[in-house]
Amino acid sequence: MATVTDAGQAAVDAAQAAHTAAFDAAVAADERIEPRDWMPDAYRATLVRQIAQHAHSEIIGMQPEANWITRAPSLRRKAILMAKVQDEAGHGLYLYSAAETLGTSREELLDKLHAGRQKYSSIFNYPTLTWADVGAIGWLVDGAAITNQVPLCRCSYGPYARAMVRICKEESFHQRQGYELLLTLSRGTEAQHAMAQDAVDRWWWPSLMMFGPPDDESSHSAQSMAWKIKRHSNDELRQRFVDICVPQAEALGLTLPDPDLKWNEERGQHDFGAIDWTEFWDVLKGNGPCNEQRISQRRKAHDEGAWVREAAAAHAAKKTARNEQEATA
Amino acid sequence: MDTGAALALGDDALVLSHRLAEWAGHAPVLEEEVALANIALDLLGQARILLSMAGDEDELAYLREERAFRNLQLVEQPNGDFAHTIARQLLFSTYQRFLYEALAGDPVFGPLAVKAVKEVAYHQDHAEQWTLRLGDGTEESQGRMQRGLDALWRFTGEMFRPVEGLALNWQKLEERWLASVTAVIERATLRVPGGPRTGAWAAGAGREGLHTESFGRMLAEMQHLHRSHPGASW
Ligand SMILES: [Fe+2]
Numbered sequence A: 001m002a003t004v005t006d007a008g009q010a011a012v013d014a015a016q017a018a019h020t021a022a023f024d025a026a027v028a029a030d031e032r033i034e035p036r037d038w039m040p041d042a043y044r045a046t047l048v049r050q051i052a053q054h055a056h057s058e059i060i061g062m063q064p065e066a067n068w069i070t071r072a073p074s075l076r077r078k079a080i081l082m083a084k085v086q087d088e089a090g091h092g093l094y095l096y097s098a099a100e101t102l103g104t105s106r107e108e109l110l111d112k113l114h115a116g117r118q119k120y121s122s123i124f125n126y127p128t129l130t131w132a133d134v135g136a137i138g139w140l141v142d143g144a145a146i147t148n149q150v151p152l153c154r155c156s157y158g159p160y161a162r163a164m165v166r167i168c169k170e171e172s173f174h175q176r177q178g179y180e181l182l183l184t185l186s187r188g189t190e191a192q193h194a195m196a197q198d199a200v201d202r203w204w205w206p207s208l209m210m211f212g213p214p215d216d217e218s219s220h221s222a223q224s225m226a227w228k229i230k231r232h233s234n235d236e237l238r239q240r241f242v243d244i245c246v247p248q249a250e251a252l253g254l255t256l257p258d259p260d261l262k263w264n265e266e267r268g269q270h271d272f273g274a275i276d277w278t279e280f281w282d283v284l285k286g287n288g289p290c291n292e293q294r295i296s297q298r299r300k301a302h303d304e305g306a307w308v309r310e311a312a313a314a315h316a317a318k319k320t321a322r323n324e325q326e327a328t329a
Numbered sequence B: 001m002d003t004g005a006a007l008a009l010g011d012d013a014l015v016l017s018h019r020l021a022e023w024a025g026h027a028p029v030l031e032e033e034v035a036l037a038n039i040a041l042d043l044l045g046q047a048r049i050l051l052s053m054a055g056d057e058d059e060l061a062y063l064r065e066e067r068a069f070r071n072l073q074l075v076e077q078p079n080g081d082f083a084h085t086i087a088r089q090l091l092f093s094t095y096q097r098f099l100y101e102a103l104a105g106d107p108v109f110g111p112l113a114v115k116a117v118k119e120v121a122y123h124q125d126h127a128e129q130w131t132l133r134l135g136d137g138t139e140e141s142q143g144r145m146q147r148g149l150d151a152l153w154r155f156t157g158e159m160f161r162p163v164e165g166l167a168l169n170w171q172k173l174e175e176r177w178l179a180s181v182t183a184v185i186e187r188a189t190l191r192v193p194g195g196p197r198t199g200a201w202a203a204g205a206g207r208e209g210l211h212t213e214s215f216g217r218m219l220a221e222m223q224h225l226h227r228s229h230p231g232a233s234w
């Protein structure tokens, strides 16, 4: 910069170096970075991107499950499903608040989601075709989310880590409820058992894709690991998830749709078949079965709610004006 | 015990809960996703207790025909826009609150009423706050809120037709309801609708099993899966 003298520039550089050193030391010592702390711009941008994507996933994820609320086959299941979908809305709220601590408003993030400039988890671009899908989502999708998110409870950014602690508790309820739903179907009538198996067949592979591309193709992973935003690689977490699911599927009396799935004595882990990454990238690009539907429902709800938000703002402004008038009168 | 009253109150809660649950994923702001689901869940909880007093909750919810439902026509009305939903909630929650207050000492319904009235007080407050915001908000919101009240007003007379098995002063209940609702509507700079509160053709119809056309579709959706697998457990 021409207006800054060399001495001035040196002072700025020195301050920057001191900030960076303090930040690096805090991360290395596993201390939490808080909203008022100095942080590198790229760290902030990475967090906003990740938290936004996570928040968007929570609210888009309400759609495939809400699809079954009005058809839930017992009042008990209906109450559980309604509470679950409500929890996901609450998760969205916590996460948008966490993003706000980084200086990015919910409105701004929603606009980006609606414009297709920010993503949400591709898993929600698959349709819920039968009641058993509600169980499969709870067991596999919430299960995969937990595997991904438990390490985030130790994320270096304080507000995100704390939001994740609350969220993980609720996700583990969802996972157990989904499992229990599938178990009931699996042990139920022949038609119910078939419904459960069909749902697991359809949700298994997309759930494995939830961990993201293989480590050698993952663009953001290395830097996120260094910043302790991320603690384990995509492939590590995917392996952990497979190892958790195999015995659970057996207990459910259901099979996983992978002929190559088997215990590897030497590795002490399961081997599993090749994931269809063409499908993954295709769905991510917008060509999944429900991409268009999910985003247009979201936009529609937002647009149709515009007059409500305007009314609330107008009312609040009138109230403030009245209070001020009273105070000065 | 005569199960008629449990069915009337239980069906009100069950049906309105279902309508509110239809908002999931469609609410105007995220906070309202949470609030509407909360109200729907409270009502479903009440419905389960009340229906269980009358029989098996799932048999009653899923296997009765439309003509056997005893809910008010008000609660089965489709959601419409957000103002319409809020108008329905204001009219019903105010009624339900005073009804449960009056039932606090009832030997059969007292325990439920005492617990539920706390939930309902929140539902009423939520509806009141939104009536004020929308009524005294923008020109558009005011028009929508007024249209919601106008459209639903004719379903409110039915609420005060005595239900067998509920010993209470229905006239006093109606007076309290009208005074409360009037006060909120006026504070919200809206007009108390002028039309009749019941149609001569259908006074008290919901409680007698006569419903409006959209209700059959609502039940078809709600009952379809359960009925497709006779005898299965879920
Ligand atoms: Fe969630």
Ligand SMILES: [Fe+2]
Pocket: A088, A142, A170, A171, A174
């Ligand atoms: Fe969840």
